[in-house]
Amino acid sequence: xxxxxxxxxxxxxxxxxxxxxxxxxxxxxxxxxxxxxxxxxxxxxxxxxxxxxxxxxxxxxxxxxxxxxxxxxxxxxxxxxxxxxxxxxxxxxxxxxxxxxxxxxxxxxxxxxxxxxxxxxxxxxxxxxxxxxxxxxxxxxxxxxxxxxxxxxxxxxxxxxxxxxxxxxxxxxxxxxxxxxxxxxxxxxxxxxxxxxxxxxxxxxxxxxxxxxxxxxxx
Numbered sequence: 001x002x003x004x005x006x007x008x009x010x011x012x013x014x015x016x017x018x019x020x021x022x023x024x025x026x027x028x029x030x031x032x033x034x035x036x037x038x039x040x041x042x043x044x045x046x047x048x049x050x051x052x053x054x055x056x057x058x059x060x061x062x063x064x065x066x067x068x069x070x071x072x073x074x075x076x077x078x079x080x081x082x083x084x085x086x087x088x089x090x091x092x093x094x095x096x097x098x099x100x101x102x103x104x105x106x107x108x109x110x111x112x113x114x115x116x117x118x119x120x121x122x123x124x125x126x127x128x129x130x131x132x133x134x135x136x137x138x139x140x141x142x143x144x145x146x147x148x149x150x151x152x153x154x155x156x157x158x159x160x161x162x163x164x165x166x167x168x169x170x171x172x173x174x175x176x177x178x179x180x181x182x183x184x185x186x187x188x189x190x191x192x193x194x195x196x197x198x199x200x201x202x203x204x205x206x207x208x209x210x211x212x213x214x215x216x217x218x219x
Contacts, residue, residue: 005070008062012083013138015059019090020135022048026097027131027197030104031124034116037108042101049094056087075214082211086204093131093200096193103190110183119167123160123194130156130201137208146212153205160198164191 026048033041063084066072072080108116133153140146171184209215 002070005066005072005076008066008070009076009079012059012062012066012080015055015062016083016086016090017135017138019052019055019059019087019094020131020138022052023090023093023097024128024131024135026094027124027128030097030101031121031128034104034108034120034124039105042105046098046101049097052091052094056091059087060084075211078214079211082207086207089200089203089207093197093204096196096200100190100193100197103186103193107183107186107190115167115170115187119163119170120191120194123163123167123191126156126159126163127194127198127201130160130198134201134204134208137205137212141212143213146209150205150209153201157198157202160195164188164195167191 026045029041029045029048032038033045063080066080070076104120130153133149133156137146137149140149168188171188
């Protein structure tokens, strides 16, 4: 492909990484905010994922221009298509993060500290690891290493699912009156958003495997 194509592809990657870094930083801050229900930290986390729709639209417009001007083929086309889909996954992950912030801010002060430390913090730790690992695949070119990273992302995503099921059972056993049920339901709904963020990282990792190795999109 031409030099102009390579420059546009680098621009796309750079902008995707910038959104991903903001998502990662927001979730790192959330991890520290959970331990003390610090409202300022929750607000700081939100600041890292502002105007995502504008940013992803900008990337998508560049991709559409690239497809129209250069008609890339083979591996170049795979990369462009993958990044077009990755912007959507990042947008959804940021939306899940905002929902998690909003939901957990409402219930954090009412939730037992032990429950937060035992379930919410480990869930968020795995979510952060999954985001970081999936983003590292953008810079990786070794096929074996890409596959290894993908497997590591899958492990962290599975951890969030397992922890969510555990906390769901735990809170259900404690919800013996209507007031507790409502509080626990709100917490579960918030924690589910954390789990969904990790699910988005699997989708991103799938797309990067496709972009760099080929094959079919994974489910």
